[in-house]
Amino acid sequence: MSSSSTPVEEISKIREALVKGFASGKTKNVQYRKEQLIHLGYLLHENRDRFVETLATDLGRPTLEADFLEINGTISEVQEAYKNVEKWSKPESPPFTLNWFFMRPKIRREPKGVVLIIGPFNFPLWCLLGPLAGAIAAGNTVALKPSEMSSATADLIAELIPKYLDPEVVSVVKGGIPQTSKLIEYPWGHICYTGSQRVAKIIGTAAAQSLTPVTFELGGKSPVIVDKSADLKLAARRILWGKCANAGQICVAPDYLLVLREVEEPFIKELRAVYNSYFGANPAKSDSLSRIISPQHAARIKKLVDETKGNIITGGEVDVDQRYVAPTIVRDVANDDSLMSEEIFGPVLPIIPVDSVDEAIKFINSRDHPLVLYIFAQDRKVKEKVFASTNSGGAVANDVVLHPAAAGLPFGGVGASGSGYTTGKWGFNTFTHFRATLDVPGWLDKIALSHRFPPYTDKKLADLKKVVSYKLPPRPGTHAVTASKRRWGLWTLLALLAAVGALLKKRLGSS
Known part of the structure; x- marks a missing residue:
């Protein structure tokens, strides 16, 4: 201490x-x-x-x-x-419901x-x-x-x-x-x-x-799908920013990429270009890169990078004492790779190639529900399919990280990524x-509620059913079933008469 x-x-x-x-x-x-x-x-x-x-x-x-x-x-x-x-x-x-309004x-x-x-x-x-x-x-x-x-x-x-x-x-x-x-x-x-x-x-x-x-x-391992319809330049710029902001120590940072094979090479080319424009030849001297919170956390990330069987195409350098982890992109990462074993919480971006959006969805659904899921696509049907076929705390198309600050939206996780909400209303x-509160006037007992009191009789039961009767919709594949008609008209008339009577009694008593 x-x-x-x-x-x-x-x-x-x-x-x-x-x-x-x-x-x-x-x-x-x-x-x-x-x-x-x-x-x-x-x-x-x-x-x-x-x-x-x-x-x-x-x-x-x-x-x-x-x-x-x-x-x-x-x-x-x-x-x-x-x-x-x-x-x-x-x-x-x-x-409003008539049974409870009064x-x-x-x-x-x-x-x-x-x-x-x-x-x-x-x-x-x-x-x-x-x-x-x-x-x-x-x-x-x-x-x-x-x-x-x-x-x-x-x-x-x-x-x-x-x-x-x-x-x-x-x-x-x-x-x-x-x-x-x-x-x-x-x-x-x-x-x-x-x-x-x-x-x-x-x-x-x-x-x-x-x-x-x-x-x-x-938090958790929040995935990003890069579809063949994506604006690859836009995707590379936004994904790499979100991965490296605060040195990747953001609960909603993109954790790994699922990239369709047919756009993998041009997308990686865009990532390399963005990487150089952001951090130059020596990211360690960049004034736009945060540091890891502690040497212990830096050493944890170093172990994940050292043990990966993927191909490191940029970065890879870690200085534990200085709490520095270079922005790192790793391609050809497998499901059982060290980088997929836990939330990275650092500026290391694994890329997993997939053959289709369906394969990406299956991959995501085989793991814990993430705090957020990202999809980069211009095809509306693809975006809707991903949103409808997965479960996550949030779901965002064509950007990363920003949604917790969006006014009026709930921010929170689901399953292993959390429960409840923490922003705005x-x-x-x-x-x-x-x-919940009720304020029940005494005159209601004069209409229907008195039937609830002992001694119970068949007549009281029948009268109560008239007040609280219901009508279910028909079963699927069958014709409508006729149920007992609700006696709303009588109930309404009696309630209104009782209310007027109570009001008149109160006014006469005060005059």
């Missing part, structure tokens, strides 16, 4: 303060939530340069990538929550309580403070656990949060395994975790003990309890 880590024995006090903050009721006030969101926005805006510096320290991230991929996106999440929190928080009426059904949107958000090293702002915006907008108090691997950014977050936000609403716990292990011992209103499948299993097991709901964003919903 580093000297700047939160002492494990202090975690219970931090949680107690958040419980007290929630119990005060102040986060139920939407205007108060908006104030906290404004402060969070200014925390990012006023310290933009400092965050650029910490992201460069932690990840070697160029300023353009820090701004475009992380800081701007996080501020956009805060802005969207601020602009929409009043609308998102309003009670909602379910679709009971005034409503759906109240209420906070889940004290929630825990555990962030990753690769996007230490967007994947931590983005969900925080949704949690604040939903009215929760929040414990934040930034990744200890992005230590400079974690230090800055821990410094700024208490300066900008109410410490009874948001608190930061710094540290590694001991702190995380202690945090997940407690029951929470919700846990949101972004990171690896291995750690997610540990968190999920602990959360199950207290029946705490969880949201997992876990979908993130707000993650941290919201949808509470």
Whole structure:
């Protein structure tokens, strides 16, 4: 444990303060939530340069990538929550049904309580403070656990949060395994975790003990299909950018390519041209390439590259001490290759040739559901076929990486790539309890609901069936079946007469 880590024995006090903050009721006030969101926005805006510096320290991230991929996106999440929190928080009426209309059904949107958000090293702002915006907008108090691997950014977050936000609403716990292990011992209103499948299993097991709901964003091996109808120059430019941005340490980065054989050679030619235009003859000296988070992760990627049986056509160099992995393209990769054994999470791009789109679909469907699937094609039918025949958290045609920032779209995984959503209104919903309410007037008992009370009789059963009768559609291949007619007209008339009678009685009694 580093000297700047939160002492494990202090975690219970931090949680107690958040419980007290929630119990005060102040986060139920939407205007108060908006104030906290404004402060969070200014925390990012006023310290933009400092965050650029910490992201460069932690990840070697160029300023353009820090701004475009992380800081701007996080501020956009805060802005969207601020602009929409009043609308998102309003009670909602379910679709009209006559049987329930007079009971005034409503759906109240209420906070889940004290929630825990555990962030990753690769996007230490967007994947931590983005969900925080949704949690604040939903009215929760929040414990934040930034990744200890992005230590400079974690230090800055821990410094700024208490300066900008109410410490009874948001608190930061710094540290590694001991702190995380202690945090997940407690029951929470919700846990949101972004990171690896291995750690997610540990968190999920602990959360199950207290029946705490969880949201997992876990990444995985996201495939890219390059069809014969693709714009190959466009595909090469966008794929290589997405693979090398943040040195490939992006959960939605393209992990491997499935390229139709008939366009493999011209596509590789385009990749080589783009590679040279991006990084030149010596990528190690490029000012447009991030670094791997740690020597340990660099050594892991080096092992994958060293053990590949594919043909390395560009890159391949790794300097573990400097956390440098050259952008690397490997062709003729087999399904059982080292590069296909796990999520690469680095700037290494395996190419697997396939004979058809059908073969590519079969290959994808034989593996875990990815966080996102990409298809480069101009043929509309090909794109639709790929989308309809596969399962993934997201599906994007003719670009990569951008969809988590698209306003209004849910971002999340499916199966092994995660569960739940963390952006925009979908993130707000993650941290919201949808509470069903009814307000049932007494006069309804005078019409039909009195039949539910003992003693039960055949007449009461028959009367109740008239109220709640239904009509199923005909079975496939058969003619329509005539069912009992609903007596909506009588029910409506009786309900309206009872409602008018109750209203008149109330008015006469007050006069």
